[in-house]
Amino acid sequence: MNKISSTISSYIQSLDSELREFSLKMHARPEVAWEERKTHDLFIDFFKEKHKEWKITPHFGMETAFKMEFEHLPKGYRMKKGEKLPTIGFNSELDALPGIGHACGHNLIAIGGIAASLAVAAALVKHDIPGKVILLGTPAEEVGGGKIALLDKGAYKDMDACAMIHPAPLSTIGSMLAVVTLEVTYTGRTSHAGAAPFEGINAQDAAVLAYNNIAVLRQQLEPTTRTHGIIQGQNWAANVIPGKSKVLWMIRSTDIKKLKDVRDRVRNCFEAAGLATGCKVEIDEKPAYADLRNQASMAADYAQYMKEEYDETYATDSWAASTDFGNVTYALPAIHPIYAIPVKDPKTEGNHTVGFTAAAKTPEAHKLTLKAAEGIAIIGARVVVEGEYRERVRKEWEEWKSKQ
Structure with a gap:
């Protein structure tokens, strides 16, 4: 995995300037739940212009959702009958909050999903490894439960695991309400x-x-x-x-x-x-958001990677917020790390405040987002590349799910 990790890290660094531009465009024109039309088109245009090798499905199951898919098969590789490519999924969130814009940092979540997806795809090609990457654009997280609707439409059924990141004033990989x-x-x-x-x-x-x-x-x-x-x-x-x-x-x-x-x-x-x-x-x-439960091995390995590579410590405390990604964690193995970005006062400028809106467009927040995206990309690559790891993750998740 060392060579693959190096490829992922280098590739994400190469995306720095174009993803910074993407994030600022999205931040400047916030759109509330179910109305993320310009944001949807921003993603579609980005992939059509820069990443034509991806299969692009706009308006996937609903007006402002999308699905991007990438597959790599080594030359001469023949799929066996009934064989499924190992598949990792990532999420990019789209919606903002009424009146205060991207006060939950969904512009950062958006580029985190792009960075992780493109980096894993690049690693599959460079190291000639069979696998598949899916990036979902998921609308209406703040209200409406876009991921719940996408789950019902089968958007996650081909994934072996799924991952996304979320900014906050603190770093934790614990549960959510x-x-x-x-x-x-x-x-x-x-x-x-x-x-x-x-x-x-x-x-x-x-x-x-x-x-x-x-x-x-x-x-x-x-x-x-x-x-x-x-x-x-x-x-x-x-x-x-x-x-x-x-x-x-x-x-x-x-x-x-x-x-x-x-x-x-x-x-x-x-x-x-x-x-x-x-x-x-x-x-x-409205549809209930389930409590979020990070898959144990994936979460521990993510936290270990971030500590070893960037000396960042992730707590395991529960965070008293909620997300429709909780429903995803009950449908398949998944992780949703909360990573810290700098705010002036964590007590008064946390998520859903105008202070956090300002923090979500800073250069510091951007750099930290790419680091967190690298972390989930590394874990995602392991799911695709290492069959033993993929099977262990699935078995642990199934054992946990059976007790719920």
Whole structure:
């Protein structure tokens, strides 16, 4: 693996300037979930212009997703009947956050996926090794669960393993929380708030009551559980009894089983508020993000590589955020390292802040992204090249999955 590792490292370094340009273009024109059209086209144009040897599938299963595929077969190599090329997958995320742009660093995740994919492909060619690389462009991570939809469409079925990276103010390769989002609509009846409030049915009261119900519930929740949300009005005025309100609510827990229990209790809070106020209640439950579980051997080997090559230490602590990549880790062996980029104050400028938006376009963040991409590329190459390693990873993952 030493020669392959050297090829991967050198190749990623050669991509430095063009990926920096790519990242800054993406950062300058953020697009929210399901609307990543310009970002989608940026990827397609990049591969068409610079990497025509890849099979490019735009709009893969949905408008803003894509799939890039690369295969290498040594000259004279004949595939046996039913044989499948060893395959590693990588993910590039696309969406930004409303109002604050790439405050979760998806521009960095994007180039991390490109760098790792191209580097492994280059190593397969240079060292004449049979294998396949897939890069998926996955929309709507922040809300919507693009990877869940892609899983349902079979986008991951050919992969032996999958990897992606994610920036934060800290470095960890531990677990992440499961999450589900509820979109709750209360419908009441408007009336004049001064002359005839008794003729109205107050949808704002229902939302406020639900909020307070959940606030009381928090006392009985485990410390690792998170529940939070916002109330939205629709054509509200101070002299009108509100006839419509909406609540967007998120529930997080350490695993999908506990999440479902808390979700049921939170749903009761919403239903009770509708009953108490006389409002009709509609609950639209979005696809749940599973807790993220890094495959043990891949995670340990990634952390060891980053320590030995760059003296970077990765903790194994859980990070109290969530991602739809959690569902991927339940579908196949996968890793999702969280790597640190510099911010002015980690307490106030972490992910989902304007400070992190600024940090995500710095030269320092770019360099650290390429190092993290090198780490997952090395692990991805091992999955493709080393049959024994690939089988061990799969066996460990299957044993873990059987206990869930």
